[in-house]
Amino acid sequence: MPSHILELSSVTKSFGGLKAVYDISFKMNSDDIIGLIGPNGAGKSTLIKLISGILEPDSGEIKFKNQKINGLKTWDIVNLGISFTFQNMRPFRRLPIIANVMTSCMSPRAMKRGEWVKRIEAKAMDFLEFAGISDMALEKASTLSQGDLKRLEVARAIATEPELILLDEPFGGLSPAETELMAKSIKRLHKGGRFGRLHSEGPAMIIVEHKLQQLMKMADRIIVLNYGETVTECAPKELVNNKEVIECYLGKGAL
């Protein structure tokens, strides 16, 4: 039996009286892409934050490669091999773009002992090149457009050389053309292999997204959340015919 890379068992998180995430369990393999969808406020971002250790679950257990990770600090989780992006991008605005990625290259996971600044800079440049914003490497991050900020987030996430990436709305606010490009990058990343000097093992992914059309093409499985609970978990093809899903998006009695 192949062991699972990520295993959630009845994870729950409430904010005051609001159950943002309630009793969520799922397992994923090390080559899966899982799509996480649901209407606004369904608890998708909260779930990402729970896995990445920014928030701590009230109950339940999160296991990464058979190791319990809830309760660990965010940086420990990242160094174990999970990286993630923020839905509302959080770059270091007053630092050059390359420095934004260099911080990730300096995490204990990614950095070899005694690596020099020049080497780290070259590595960061590779990641920027992969994300397609290497030409602006020396500009301040505050000058980037929405789409390029999303790219920067992705570059930062892959710079820690993760085995599991959690992407929170990678296409949010992007134009159709930009979406297409980003989708291509993500697919390329998932397949793994060499991009220039960059080597990727093909990480597992959880993608939160509202643009279902793109997501359905990429994901192996879709998990639908509503009011913090799992509505259903199915293959992308089954989604269109699933009555519960349509109901939670359009409201009861829409059909």
Added chain:
Amino acid sequence: MIAYYTKTLYSIIKNDVLVLPSRMLVFFFIVAIICLPVVSNDPYLLRIIILACIYAIFTASWDLLSGFTGQMSFGHAFFFGVSAYAAALLNRHLHFPPWASIPIGALASVVAGLIIGIPCLRLRGTYLALTTLSFPIILLGIVHAFPDITGGELGISGLDRICRSRIGTYYIVAVSMLLSIATMWKLTSSKFGILLHAIREDEIALRASGINTTRYKIMAFCLSAFFAGIAGGLYAHFMRITGPSTLEVALSFQVVIWGVFGGIATIWGSAGAVFILFPIMEFFRFWPEFRMLIFSFIIIFILLYMPKGLLPWLRDQVEKECPRCKKKNISFRKTCRICTATLG
């Protein structure tokens, strides 16, 4: 051999120093600091420059913590005072010579940095500023509570001189200043510096990069405390007395004012500000009623019109950044000296 080194030195000066006004200024500043005792032996002048050197270390250490890392410290005198008292006690009661008591004082200050840093890890902004503000006041209370040891209001006096001769003292302080500033500047422009900047910008996002922000924040506290401690120890031995004034709130604010005036998150800016402001303040000493008034107006003016600080503002006037390679160029150049791109 000597000819070779002279030639190398000459080419460095010609190719790397004389291309930018800011570098020229730093170069001439260092030369001036080194040559001053040769030109003038005026004890008053030397005293002012020595004090300016000590305060420059102190202000730069504040900049390291508050400017770079964004951990706003309004109680930086704590580190200064801890080290000054530690050096004084060691010197007075255990007869440690200055070359031992100053470094040990600085280490005491590092311990103080840990003591402050750990409770402050979870705080930021106003809460952090208020908490740091309270630490020197608490220590001041302790100083007054044990007058047998600390001398109470009078402080500990009769400490050893740093060096017998005035010139020797001057050089020890000046070289400590140059070394400390250079170390801090080097640290902050290395990869460690990037992490400090990133902590200021967005701590959560830095954690997402897999960086243990707690460790780096504590390191920033300790490093800052160490250099503030060097300044405190030098001060104690130079003045030959350590009193409650080293822990005063006024000193904590003074360093903030110097730092903001000179330009935060630069190290050189905040240190340079001391060399401008401190002599001016001393000059106006004969006119005490207006001293603070003039001073306040200067500060308000700077904050309003040069929000980056005086020295970065000056630098922007005489130098501009190449749009392509982001290297600085003297402002009348048409093309970049490195990448030959046209300058806007």
